[in-house]
Amino acid sequence: MRTTGYILFFLFLFSWKGWSNTIEVCSGCNFKSIKSAIEAANPGDTIYVKKGTYKEYNIGIAKPLTIIGEENTVIDGENKGEIITIQANNVTINGLTIVNVGTSYTTDYAALRVVKSENFLLQNLKLQRLFFGIYLEKAKNGKVLNNTVMGDAVEEFSSGNGIQLWYCQNVEVKGNRIEGVRDGIYLEFSDEITISDNISSDNLRYGLHFMFSNNDIYENNVFENNGAGVAVMFSKFISMKGNTFRKNWGTASFGLLLKEINDSEIINNNFVENTVGINIEGSNRINYTNNDFRNNGWAIKVRGACYSNIFSRNNFFNNSFDISYNSKLNDNSFDRNYWSSYTGYDLNRNGIGDVPYRPVKLFSYIVNRTPETIILLRSLFIDIIDFSEKVSPVFTPDNLMDKNPLLKPVSHDIY
């Protein structure tokens, strides 16, 4: 009887141990600092951090834990360095506010860093006054959801990125809001990443920046008023759907920069009021479908070495230049797009213009050759030569035309 009692007691103890324990942190609790709570916690425990300001940095998490904060739970790093570093699988961080990450020119201090871990979940965090925000390093199968990153970056060299993924795989970045950092979201050597429903605005450099990352998806994001726009470079099999690129306006800005991108899809995006909607360089086999280009300086600027791209069913509204091209060779096809500056007619009323449309103006060709000539923008002479070139093309590639220009804009489900 006694032995059974012991066994039961131990079983009870065991199961109690097995269930996740709950630890509270507050100024009047047993644990006054997050660090001490983490030290005492067992793997799988949940730590509730009550509201208040905790002046801590270099918080290492090396066991599976769940840390949950309240609305006013603030971790103040006092600009001393990195604040939270996760080096374990199955860690969840929820609802913390992290402020004052240290700035360094030698180490990339982050508000929250995940190193070589899997199945992490970072959500509802608020990061302010930071260097790097969320830094995922060789991490896999995690989620970064609904976080707010508000930086106060002034110079590119002394600021970090909002959400950075380096050698990551299969991570979901969703519903985040990122402002005022260097690059809103930065991916390097990261594959199978999904980036969706984020708003990245007012960043110093890029709203989103891809390098050497393949098979990624980004959709329904808004990129607005960033220093240069969105850059996607040296990557393959990227799917870009339903994003909005807005007001990236400045002498060296663009909505979307594609450099060495192959076999990708750009569908249902909106490009509004950018100096250059899409700047394409060395990118092949890309489908541009159902995009809207409104009020951009250049809707599309093709820089060269771009082959087998297909532009179809896009709308071009009121751009200063629809397309700029710098070579006489053309291997890209334009078909069934709507061009607001199309002046042709449709006698058989099938919705398709009877005269092909040539999207490259002579002036944009000249500007590409001699950039100084842009100073003649909106001169009467330029209008005259554009007109004569339209009537009989001499300089622009003569097979560069939309043979089936639409008379009415393509209606999309977005907007």
Next chain:
Amino acid sequence: MLKILKYSFYDLMRSRWSYVYFLFYLLLGLVLLFLNNDLSKAVITLMNVIIILVPLIGTIFGVMYYYNSKEFTELLLAQPVKRSSIFLGQYFGVALSLAMSLVIGLGLPFIFYGIFNSNAIGNFALLLITGAFLTLIFTALAFVIALTNDNKIKGFGYAILLWLFLAVIYDGLFLMSLVFFEDYPLDKFSLVATMLNPIDLSRVLILLKMDISALLGYTGAVFQKFFGTNQGIILSSVMLILWVSIPLISIRRIANSKDF
């Protein structure tokens, strides 16, 4: 001179053409604002109109007025009035009435639309100032042409040619030289070439104030740097004033030595 100016001015104010000109700008302003609903876009469209139409109308009107009032001028010449004051009086009468039609015609619809509460007010003011300057410049040039040519047809021909040269051909030559010398640094050259033509100068001055200046890229940055400084503003205003005063001086000279 003032008396003659007043006479010419009232004479023109009563004439049909001033009203037509005034109504044209009034209508243009109204239509643009109704169609656009966006002040800064309307200002850009207006710029296109102003840098082409204002010089053209200034030239034609100036030449026409001179030839039409030639008999009256000869009558005045018989009176003890200084020659220069006769012609300068007539010139200012024409130029001021044209400038007034432009400023009031365009100003009224924009004022009703609420330009004063908008941040486009600076751009709009610049537009009107350059428009007025262009009127002064091209009317003066027209007077010079008319004074040197007694033959009406020839005079009109030269006037049109002058407008065509400054509005179109000059830009063509400019463009060709830019393309031809593309291997050399062209910033200074393009700055100087722009400064030398009042139409180009007005166009660039207005463009640089607009959002659209971002399209100008690197070249635009060079221009912005130049025109953004006090020196640049002073230099470009001096340039515009020179464009008014040099023809005025020649009007005086030609008028004084001309045999009627």
